[in-house]
Amino acid sequence: MDTTNRFAPPGAQVDDIALAGAGYQPIRLWPPNGRIGRLRFLAYSVGLYVLFLLATFAFGLLAGFTRSSPLVASAIGLALYLVGIMLLLIQRSHDMNISGWWSLAALIPVVGLFWLFGSGTRGANRWGAPPPPNGLAVKIIGLLFPVLAAVGIVAAIALPAYQQYSLRAKAALR
Numbered sequence: 001m002d003t004t005n006r007f008a009p010p011g012a013q014v015d016d017i018a019l020a021g022a023g024y025q026p027i028r029l030w031p032p033n034g035r036i037g038r039l040r041f042l043a044y045s046v047g048l049y050v051l052f053l054l055a056t057f058a059f060g061l062l063a064g065f066t067r068s069s070p071l072v073a074s075a076i077g078l079a080l081y082l083v084g085i086m087l088l089l090i091q092r093s094h095d096m097n098i099s100g101w102w103s104l105a106a107l108i109p110v111v112g113l114f115w116l117f118g119s120g121t122r123g124a125n126r127w128g129a130p131p132p133p134n135g136l137a138v139k140i141i142g143l144l145f146p147v148l149a150a151v152g153i154v155a156a157i158a159l160p161a162y163q164q165y166s167l168r169a170k171a172a173l174r
Contacts, residue, residue, distance in 0.1 A: 024132040029087055032100065036091040037120055037131045043142035044088055052081035094127035095120035 028034055029044075036044070059073030089103035092115050106112040123130060134142070 023129045025129040027131060029084075032087045032090040033094070033127065034091055035095040035120065035125075035127055035129075035131045036088060037095060037134065038092075038116065038118075039134050039142035040131065040138050041088055041092045041142075042116070042145045043134075043138045045085065046141050046145050046148075048081065048084045048088070052077055052084075055080060089115060094125075095131065097121045097125040097127070 025034055027036065027040070056074055056077035059077055060070050063070045063073045086103060089106050090100035093100050093103045096115075096118050097120075103115070106115045120130070
């Protein structure tokens with residue numbers, strides 16, 4: 001006699017990303033169909049910006065040695081930087097559960113802040129499982145970005161004011 005229950009649910013293991021409770025997807029920059037969190041987006045943007053500066057410097061040196069136009073080197077560096085930023089913006093859009101095409105709206109200056117301050121969806125969404133937790137390096141580099149931005153703004157305000165002050169002080173001594 002057969003002892004199996006014919007009314008029991010099937011016992012097949014199905015790999016479904018929507019039901020993968022604590023699973024995380026790996027971070028990939030290409031293809032841009034995954035998700036990336038806010039802090040990792042900031043950290044990777046800072047790293048991409050540093051790479052952009054180094055590439056532009058290297059292309060500028062190469063242009064100087066070959067006596068070609070440095071504008072071509074700057075254009076190549078800028079194109080690489082924009083492609084990299086768009087890849088990150090697409091993944092950031094996916095984390096917020098919106099289409100990657102909306103990342104074009106991030107090029108509008110004030111609208112682009114939505115990608116920095118908007119929170120990602122908790123758990124899995126239609127673009128996959130959530131991104132992995134941030135490591136120490138991502139936290140340090142990601143939080144370094146706002147600090148450097150604040151220092152840059154203060155320097156942009158303070159340096160011209162100091163120059164005017166020093167010119168007035170020299171004029172008063174004469």
